[in-house]
Each structure stands twice: as C-alpha cells, then as structure tokens.
Amino acid sequence: MGTTTPDGIYWPSDVNMPANVSQDMQLSADSVQTALHARMPVVPTYGPITLGSGWQPDAGQFGAPTVVKTGQLCVMRGLTQRTAALTVTDNTTYRIGTVPAGFRPAYTVRVACPWLANTTAGAGNISVTCVNILQDGTLEFNANFAGTMLVGHWVSLAGVPWIG
Numbered sequence: 001m002g003t004t005t006p007d008g009i010y011w012p013s014d015v016n017m018p019a020n021v022s023q024d025m026q027l028s029a030d031s032v033q034t035a036l037h038a039r040m041p042v043v044p045t046y047g048p049i050t051l052g053s054g055w056q057p058d059a060g061q062f063g064a065p066t067v068v069k070t071g072q073l074c075v076m077r078g079l080t081q082r083t084a085a086l087t088v089t090d091n092t093t094y095r096i097g098t099v100p101a102g103f104r105p106a107y108t109v110r111v112a113c114p115w116l117a118n119t120t121a122g123a124g125n126i127s128v129t130c131v132n133i134l135q136d137g138t139l140e141f142n143a144n145f146a147g148t149m150l151v152g153h154w155v156s157l158a159g160v161p162w163i164g
Contacts, residue, residue, distance in 0.1 A: 044070040047100035049139060049157070054084045055096055058154065065096075065157050067103040067164075074103050074164040076133075076157040085150050088143035096155060099137040102164070109133040109162040115141070115155040131160060 049065035051057065057064030058079035065078035080096055088094065113131045130142040141155050 042071045044068050045102075047103045049076070049078070049097045049099055051080060051097040052095045054082060054086060055080045056083045057081075062156070062158070067099055069103055069164055072163050074105070074162050076160040078158065079154050079156050081154045082149050082151055085148055087148050088146065090143060090146040093132065093140045093142050096131075096139045096141055099133055099139055101137065104135060104137045105133055105162040105164055106135065108135060109160070111160050113141070113156050113160065116153045129155065131155065131157065133160070133162060 045068075047067045047069065049067060051065065058081055062079035063077065065076065065080055067074050067076050076099075086094065110130050110132050112128045114126055115129050116126055127144065129144050132138075132140050132142065134140070139157075143149075
C-alpha cells in the first residue's frame with residue numbers, strides 16, 4: 001500500500017516520501033512550464049501606424065507603415081509618402097504619425113532613416129534623416145535641410161527597432 005498526499009499525489013509505501021514532496025513537484029512543474037515556454041515560438045502582433053495630415057502609406061511594394069512586435073521587440077516597416085508639399089526648416093521636427101498603444105517605447109528612440117529630400121533648387125536626392133519615436137507614440141522626422149518636400153517624396157521606416 002502507499003500514501004496519498006493532501007493534494008492527491010500517490011506515493012508508494014516502499015519509498016520514503018520527503019516531507020515537502022508536493023512543493024518539490026510543483027517547483028518541478030513550474031520549471032518544465034518555464035522551459036517549454038522559452039522554446040515555444042512567439043507569435044508576432046501587428047499595429048498600424050496612424051499617419052498625420054499630409055502623409056499616406058506607400059501603395060506599392062514597400063507597404064503601409066506598421067509596427068511588428070515579437071515578444072518585446074518592436075520593428076517598424078513600410079514607407080510614408082507626402083500627399084502635399086511641405087516647406088521644411090533645417091533641424092526642425094515634423095510629425096509623421098502615431099505608433100499605436102502597446103507598441104510604444106519606454107524611452108525616446110532616435111534612428112537614422114533614408115528619405116527622398118528636395119533642395120530649394122528642385123533636385124531630389126536620397127538623404128538620411130533622424131526619425132524619433134516618442135514615449136507617447138509620436139512619430140516624427142528631423143529635417144536636415146531647408147527646402148521643400150514635394151508630393152510623392154518619402155521617408156522609409158523599414159527596420160527601425162526598439163524594445164516596447
């Protein structure tokens with residue numbers, strides 16, 4: 001014959017049952033659960049970026065601006081385009097849109113992103129600008145020149161990472 005612990009664990013009589021067997025078995029089950037969870041794939045979630053006035057998502061191969069969150073890692077993808085001309089001043093920030101709640105960083109993130117810039121003389125060129133993602137979800141770029149950003153000019157958000 002054996003013994004059954006108060007929480008229903010059967011223990012054979014020919015084996016000495018430690019006093020804390022139930023606790024040990026629970027700890028073991030928790031360890032197994034933790035190990036299994038660490039090896040299970042994390043399903044990504046997607047959050048659309050709400051674009052501000054004068055911006056639209058790319059209708060082509062680059063796709064609409066979106067945040068993909070896997071675990072705590074957030075990565076933006078997509079491309080934004082101007083729908084109206086924007087006169088910019090050097091070293092001034094301009095709002096692109098808003099990152100959805102649940103995807104926002106715990107601190108301000110600043111990264112370099114490519115964009116199609118336009119000089120006052122009218123020649124377009126690919127340049128690099130700083131893009132900021134603020135704690136409140138504001139997504140903005142820092143113009144690094146004075147001139148006009150024309151309709152169709154774009155800012156790429158592809159690959160911008162942070163911990164959310």
